[in-house]
Amino acid sequence: MARSCDRRPAQDRGPSALALPVAPKGRGAEYAQVVASELPALYKLGIVGAGQVARMTHQAAVKLGFTPRLLAEDLHDSAALAAPDAVFSHPDALAAFAESCEVITFEHERLDLGLLQRLEDDGLVIRPGTRTIRAAFDKMHQRRVLLNRGFPVPVFSEVRGPDDLLDFAGIYGWPLVLKSVRSGTPDDRGAWVVENAQEALRVMSEQAGRQLMVEEYLAIVKELVLVLARRPGGSARCYPLVELSLDEGVIREIRCPAAVGHQVATQARELSLRLADELDSVGILAVELFLTTEGLVVNELAARPHNAGHGTIEGAPTSQFENHVRAVLDLPLGPTWATAPAIVTINVMGGLENIDPMVNLPEALSVEGAQIHLYGKQPRPGRKLGHVTAVGDDIAQARALARRAESALLGRRAW
C-alpha cells in the first residue's frame, strides 16, 4: 500500500502571524458569533468559483466547522446549490468579494492576474499566491520557469503566427502539439495533436484570438498525477501517485496507485515537492506528468484540488479537499496515505443522449460498495456531471465496481 511522504519541518507551525482576531467587515449576523469566540480572522474563507471542486471543498470545510463564502457566477452552479453563502456575480467582482473575506482561494486559475497581484500587494491573503497561480494559468510562463529551474519539460515554443509553427516543425517534425497558452476549462483543455501543416493551420484559424504555443509530441507511456498539499512555510504531504486514462483529452478514469516502479513514484514525489517549493505553492498542487521512454516530463500544473484527487474522499484519511482547506488556513495537514490497496475513480460524463444520471440513481446505488458523487449539474454532452469511486483489493476489482456504477448512472450496460 502506498504511503504518503511527509516533510514536516522539525516544529509544525500553528496558524501564521496573520491569524489574529479582527473585527468583521459587515458580513451580517452570522459573523457575530465568530467574533464572540475570537476565532482567528483567517477562518473567514472565500472560495472563488462554484463548480464541483468548490462544492466538495465547501463540504470539507463544513466538516471542520467553517462556513466558507463562495463567489459563484450563477444560481445553478454546482457549489451554489449546496452552500448557503454564495455571491452571484461576474468574476470581475473579485475585488468586492475579497473585501468580505480574510483569505481567498480558488477552484480554477482563469483569473485576472493583474487584479490578484494588486489585491495581494494590498495585503489580502491569497492562497495559493499569484506566483503559483501565474504558473498554472500561463503555460508559456510555466514552461519557462520550469526550464530555468531544471525541471524536465517538453521542447516548446511560442506561436505568434504560422512561421513560428513551421519553423518548429522543421526542427522537431510532425506530429506536434498545439496548446492554448491560457489554462483551459474542465470541458475544454485547449490542446490539439496535429499531424501536419494543414491540420495545424486549421486549428490555428479555428482558435484565432487565442494565444497558442507548440510542443514536441512525446511518446507517452503513462499519464500520471502527483497531488500534494503544502502549507505556508513549506510543510507538505504527497498523496500516492495516480495514473490516468483519458478520452479525447478529458480524464475518464483515475487509478491509485499508479502501476509504476518504486523509482518512478519516488522521482515523481521529489520532483513535485521541489516544484511546489519553487513556486511557493499553498494548498493543493497537482502535477500532471508524462512517463515517456526517456523518463518523467512535467505536462501541466493545477494549483487547486484536482480531478485526479477525487478518490481521496474515500481513499485517504484526509481528502484533498480537507487538506486544501487546512493548507490555505495554515492548519496542520492530515495524513495522505491510501486506505485501500486499490482505488479507482471514473468520471460521469454527459453523453449525446443527455441523460440525467440522477434519474438512474436507483440502479447505480444498487451497485454494492460504489461511492456515487453527483454534482447537481444540468446534463450536457461532454460535461462532468459526477464521479464514482470504488476501493478494492486490486485495480481490476475496484474498476469493475466503478464501471458498473458509472454505466448504471448513464443508463448503459457495463463496459
Add this chain to the structure above:
Amino acid sequence: MARSCDRRPAQDRGPSALALPVAPKGRGAEYAQVVASELPALYKLGIVGAGQVARMTHQAAVKLGFTPRLLAEDLHDSAALAAPDAVFSHPDALAAFAESCEVITFEHERLDLGLLQRLEDDGLVIRPGTRTIRAAFDKMHQRRVLLNRGFPVPVFSEVRGPDDLLDFAGIYGWPLVLKSVRSGTPDDRGAWVVENAQEALRVMSEQAGRQLMVEEYLAIVKELVLVLARRPGGSARCYPLVELSLDEGVIREIRCPAAVGHQVATQARELSLRLADELDSVGILAVELFLTTEGLVVNELAARPHNAGHGTIEGAPTSQFENHVRAVLDLPLGPTWATAPAIVTINVMGGLENIDPMVNLPEALSVEGAQIHLYGKQPRPGRKLGHVTAVGDDIAQARALARRAESALLGRRAW
C-alpha cells in the same frame, strides 16, 4: 470485523409508485432543471430541524446530487450555516414547509403529532411515518406497544401524581427512574434516577407541567445501540452494535464494535429488525438497549440518525446519514459493515470555561489520523459542539487518538 446483516427482499425495489414527475410547487428557478430532466418528485426532500444531525444529513444528500430544503428555527442553527435552502420559522410552520416538499423527514421527534397525522392523511409522504414517530416521541405509548408485541422492556407505569409513584415504589423498591414521557432534547434527555421518595418528589415538583412516568431501576451491565436503516417495503440493514459511555445521561463515547458476545450481538440485531418491522420504520432507527444480567432490554428508540452512528461517516462504506437519505427516498441501501476493527467516537461537549473548539483547531488537527467534526455551534456548557472519530486496530488505540483530539479541542491535557 463485524459485518452488516442484510435482509433485502428477493427483488430490490426502485423508487415507489409515488416517485412520478410532477410540476414544481413554486420553488423558484432552482427546480426548473429538476423538471427539465424529469427527476422523480420524491427527490424534493425536506428536513425538519437544523441541528448537527440535519447538517450531516444534508451533506450526505449533497454527495448524491440532492439539494434538500431545511426547516430551521434560527439563522445560527448548525445545519442552516451549511445549507443554502433553509426556511427560518417556528416549527409550527411545518404545514407550509411540507407544501414545498414531496417527502419530509426529521432530525428529532419533538413534533406536533396531530398535525403530522393530518398531513400524512392528506397524502404528504412523511418518512418515517407518524406511527414510528409517535413511538419514538411518546415513551408511554412506546412502552405499551413494545410490551404488547413481546419486546423486553423495564417495568413501567404512568405517574399522574405522587400516589402513582409511591405505589410503584412500594412494589419495586428504590432507586427508581423518573422519565419525561415526551422525547427529550440532545442536551436534556429527561431521565432522573431517584434514590428515595424525597428525591422523587423534588424532581416531580421541579418538572411540574411535564408528563412523567416511572420505571424500575435496572442493574445495567452495558448500554448498547443498534442503528439500522430500513426502506419502505422492508429492506433493512444493520450497522454493527455499538457500546456507549455516558456522563450524567449524555453520551460521551461510542465504541464499535461493542464488547459483547456473538449471541448478544445477534439478539440485538434480530430484536431491532423485528421492532423496525412492527413500527414500519423508514430511514434510520436507533434502538438503545440495556444489557442487564437478565439479558437485553429496550431503553429508548430514535427514529432518525443517532449520535451512536456518527462513527459510520468514517467507519462504514455508507454513513448512517447517507443511508437515511437513501431510505427516505426509497433508494437502495448501501453497505453497513465496519471498515476498521475498531472505531471510537467522542462527543466534544461545551465545558464551563465556554471554550470554542474552533480556536483549538491547530492543536487538534495535529493529532494524526483523528477525524474532527465541528458543528459551527456557539459554545455553551453541556452542549454538543462536535465529535471526533478515530479508527484503529483495537479500541484502546482508537480511543487514545480520539481522546487526544477531543482534549486538544477543549484546551485540556489528554485524559
